[in-house]
Amino acid sequence: MDVKALIVEKVKEKFGSSLEEVSDFRDDLCLTIKRDQIVPLGNFLKNDPDLQFSMCKDVTAIDWATRKNRFTVVYHIHSFKLNFTLRIKANITDESNSIESVTSLWKSADWYERETYDMYGIKFVNHPDLRRMYMPEGFEHYPLRKDFPLLGIPGSLPFPKKAE
Amino acid sequence: MDRISQIYNDEKLLKRLHDDPGLTIEDALENEMVINMGPQHPATHGVLRLVLRLDGETVMGIVPELGYLHRGYEKMAENMSYIEFIPHTDRLDYLATMCNNVAYVLAVEKLAGIEAPKRAQYIRMIVSELSRIASHLVAIGTFAMDVGAVTMVMWTFREREKIQNIFDRLAGARFTTSYTRIGGVAADMDDEAIAMARKFLEEIEPAMVEMDKLMLGNRIFIDRLEGIGILSKEDAIDLGITGPNLRSSGVEYDVRRAKPYLFYNEVDFNIPVYTEGDCLARYHQRGDELRESAKILKQLLDKIPNGEVMANDPKKVLPHKTEIYSKMEELIHDFMIINFGINPPVGDTYFSVENPKGELGFYFVSNGTGNPWKLKIHSPSFCNLQAIPKLCKGAMVSDVVAIIGSLDPVMGEADK
Structure with missing residues (x-):
C-alpha cells in the first residue's frame, strides 16, 4: 500500500471531523488539523505501530498578515519505519495566539517551540521552559511577524551607553 | 567547618x-x-x-x-528574491559553503519545478563531497585540538587548504563560494579543476593513515574520549539529532540513501554506523565518512558526463552573460528575472539534504511572487546542540569541551 494513502486513511479513520484539509503539493503530504487536536494527533502518529513518527524535525509558524486566522503552526515529523516526512499544520483561530505544546511527545520540539515563540509570539501551553531563543530577554517585539520592519525598531535593543 | x-x-x-x-x-x-x-x-x-x-x-x-550570531536570515530572505539569497547561504555553515549552496538551489528547484542538466548535477555532487571532506577535516582537527592534540589541526588544515584551492579555481573564491545557480552552476568544471581534485584524492589517503596513526595510537586522546558523553539511540531520535552524531548512536539514516537527491542512487557507497554513541565513536564516524566521500568522489570524477551546466528554461533560469549582451530575448528574460524574480507557484515545500553536520532543510512558503513569503531553515547544528544538557550532566568540566567538539556545531548555522 502506498505510504501516503496509508497515513491519510489511518488519520481519517481516527480524526475524521477534525481533519480540515489534506494537500499534496510537489510530493509533500500535508495534513491540516484543528488546533485542539494537535497533541492527540501527534500521540497517535508517534505510537501507532504502523506509522511510528518518532522524530520531530521542525516546528515553525507562518504569519499570513491579512488573513482572518493570522497564524498557522507547522510541524515536520519523520518516521524511520516508513522513511517519510509528514507536514502537519494547525491554524490558530482566535486572538490568544496559543497552542498546546508537543514537548511531551518529542523532546526535540523544546527548542523549536522556543524559537517559534521568540520569532512569532505564539504561546505554547505546557511548554517546560518557554523563553526567548535568540533575542535578548527584555525584547518586546516578534521579529518574523510581517508588521516588524526589516530594519528593526529604533530603540528596541539596548546599546551600551557612551562613557561620561 | x-x-x-x-x-x-x-x-x-x-x-x-x-x-x-x-x-x-x-x-x-x-x-x-x-x-x-x-x-x-x-x-x-x-x-x-x-x-x-x-x-x-x-x-x-x-x-x-544561543543568539549571539543571530542575523535574522529568515527575515532577510522574505525581503529578497530567490536568487539574491544564494550568497547568504554561504554564511550559514561557513565550513561547508558548497553544501549549503547546493541544498538551497535544490530546494528552490523543487518549489519552482526546474531540473538542472546532468553535468551540473554531477558537479554539484562533486563540490558537495569536497565540501564534506573539508568540513570533516576541520571537525576532526579542532576536536583533537580541544582535547589537547594541537598537531592534528595543522595537519587537517594543510589538507583542507587543497580543497579551498579547488574551490578558488571553480568559483573564484576560497570561502564565500556562492557557486550554484538556480538551474545549474555558475561555471563549468574545467580539466584543471578535475586534475586538482584527482591529485587531492591521491594525497588524502596516505594523509588519513598518518593522522589515524597520530591520534589513535595516543593513549591520552583515547582515554579522554572513550565512554564520555554517551548518547543512546532512543535519546538521539527523541532529541532530533541528525547527521554523523545520529549515525554514531546506531541509527542508520543518511538522506543520501533514504531519499536520494541529485544522482546519489548511481554511486556506490556505504553508510558507516557506530553503536557506542560516545565521543570516540563520533570521532571515528567522521573519519569513516570522510573516506566514503573520497570513494564517492573517485566514482564521480570518472563518470562525469559532458554537456551544459545551466538548464534551458528562459523564464526561470538566468541566461549566459554573452547572450544577454547580444540577443534581445535573453536581455528581456534577464531583466524580468532580476527585477521580478522567478515566481514559483503558490504552495509550500520542504527539501532536505545531507550536510556534513547533519540534515539541512529548507521550508519555503510561496505566494506566487518573486520573494518567498516565508523561509525556514532547519539547521543541523541547532538540533545537535540540543543534546548538550543531556550529554554534559554528570560529566567533568574538561569533558564538556570534548563533548562540544564531538558534536561539531557551527554557530553561523545554529543562530541563523
Whole structure:
C-alpha cells in the first residue's frame, strides 16, 4: 500500500471531523488539523505501530498578515519505519495566539517551540521552559511577524551607553 | 567547618539564606557554583554561551544560550528574491559553503519545478563531497585540538587548504563560494579543476593513515574520549539529532540513501554506523565518512558526463552573460528575472539534504511572487546542540569541551 494513502486513511479513520484539509503539493503530504487536536494527533502518529513518527524535525509558524486566522503552526515529523516526512499544520483561530505544546511527545520540539515563540509570539501551553531563543530577554517585539520592519525598531535593543 | 554546620542547624539563619539570594556563606566547597563559559571561548567553536552549575568539578546542570550570531536570515530572505539569497547561504555553515549552496538551489528547484542538466548535477555532487571532506577535516582537527592534540589541526588544515584551492579555481573564491545557480552552476568544471581534485584524492589517503596513526595510537586522546558523553539511540531520535552524531548512536539514516537527491542512487557507497554513541565513536564516524566521500568522489570524477551546466528554461533560469549582451530575448528574460524574480507557484515545500553536520532543510512558503513569503531553515547544528544538557550532566568540566567538539556545531548555522 502506498505510504501516503496509508497515513491519510489511518488519520481519517481516527480524526475524521477534525481533519480540515489534506494537500499534496510537489510530493509533500500535508495534513491540516484543528488546533485542539494537535497533541492527540501527534500521540497517535508517534505510537501507532504502523506509522511510528518518532522524530520531530521542525516546528515553525507562518504569519499570513491579512488573513482572518493570522497564524498557522507547522510541524515536520519523520518516521524511520516508513522513511517519510509528514507536514502537519494547525491554524490558530482566535486572538490568544496559543497552542498546546508537543514537548511531551518529542523532546526535540523544546527548542523549536522556543524559537517559534521568540520569532512569532505564539504561546505554547505546557511548554517546560518557554523563553526567548535568540533575542535578548527584555525584547518586546516578534521579529518574523510581517508588521516588524526589516530594519528593526529604533530603540528596541539596548546599546551600551557612551562613557561620561 | 563548625561555623558552617552551625549555620545549617540554625533555622532562622537558614530561612534568611533561602529568602535572600544575595546572601552566601563563605565556603566554596560546601556550595554549588554557577559559572559562565563563553560566548568568547576558544573551545565553544564560535559564540556559544554555556551556563554551568558545578559541584566541585562535576557538572550538575548546563544551559546553552544561543543568539549571539543571530542575523535574522529568515527575515532577510522574505525581503529578497530567490536568487539574491544564494550568497547568504554561504554564511550559514561557513565550513561547508558548497553544501549549503547546493541544498538551497535544490530546494528552490523543487518549489519552482526546474531540473538542472546532468553535468551540473554531477558537479554539484562533486563540490558537495569536497565540501564534506573539508568540513570533516576541520571537525576532526579542532576536536583533537580541544582535547589537547594541537598537531592534528595543522595537519587537517594543510589538507583542507587543497580543497579551498579547488574551490578558488571553480568559483573564484576560497570561502564565500556562492557557486550554484538556480538551474545549474555558475561555471563549468574545467580539466584543471578535475586534475586538482584527482591529485587531492591521491594525497588524502596516505594523509588519513598518518593522522589515524597520530591520534589513535595516543593513549591520552583515547582515554579522554572513550565512554564520555554517551548518547543512546532512543535519546538521539527523541532529541532530533541528525547527521554523523545520529549515525554514531546506531541509527542508520543518511538522506543520501533514504531519499536520494541529485544522482546519489548511481554511486556506490556505504553508510558507516557506530553503536557506542560516545565521543570516540563520533570521532571515528567522521573519519569513516570522510573516506566514503573520497570513494564517492573517485566514482564521480570518472563518470562525469559532458554537456551544459545551466538548464534551458528562459523564464526561470538566468541566461549566459554573452547572450544577454547580444540577443534581445535573453536581455528581456534577464531583466524580468532580476527585477521580478522567478515566481514559483503558490504552495509550500520542504527539501532536505545531507550536510556534513547533519540534515539541512529548507521550508519555503510561496505566494506566487518573486520573494518567498516565508523561509525556514532547519539547521543541523541547532538540533545537535540540543543534546548538550543531556550529554554534559554528570560529566567533568574538561569533558564538556570534548563533548562540544564531538558534536561539531557551527554557530553561523545554529543562530541563523
